[in-house]
Amino acid sequence: MTPPPPRQKFVNYFRVSTAQQGRSGLDPEAQQAMVQAHLARIGGVAIASFVEIESGRNNARPQLEAALLRCRQTRATVHSDHMVAIPFRAQG
Numbered sequence: 001m002t003p004p005p006p007r008q009k010f011v012n013y014f015r016v017s018t019a020q021q022g023r024s025g026l027d028p029e030a031q032q033a034m035v036q037a038h039l040a041r042i043g044g045v046a047i048a049s050f051v052e053i054e055s056g057r058n059n060a061r062p063q064l065e066a067a068l069l070r071c072r073q074t075r076a077t078v079h080s081d082h083m084v085a086i087p088f089r090a091q092g
Helices: 019-026 028-042 062-074
Strands: 009-016 045-053 077-079
Touching (some): 009 028, 009 062, 028 045, 028 077, 062 077
Parallel strands (some): 009 077
């Protein structure tokens, strides 16, 4: 019998910046449910999750840095319910 193929590994990253977002269904639990449903559809497995509760005005994202480090250590892919939750800044 052939073993099943390895499942793709993901590190989840969730961010909530305001109490209002939490009440609007964007709280970490709602985000986690969306991400888990997606991982189930694609056959992925979450190996870690990081939650950031921080204002959008503050560029410090220690939980994002921790999630990216875990990705590098485990060769996993960072996963979020919105890619807009991950800030990208052009280096120039």
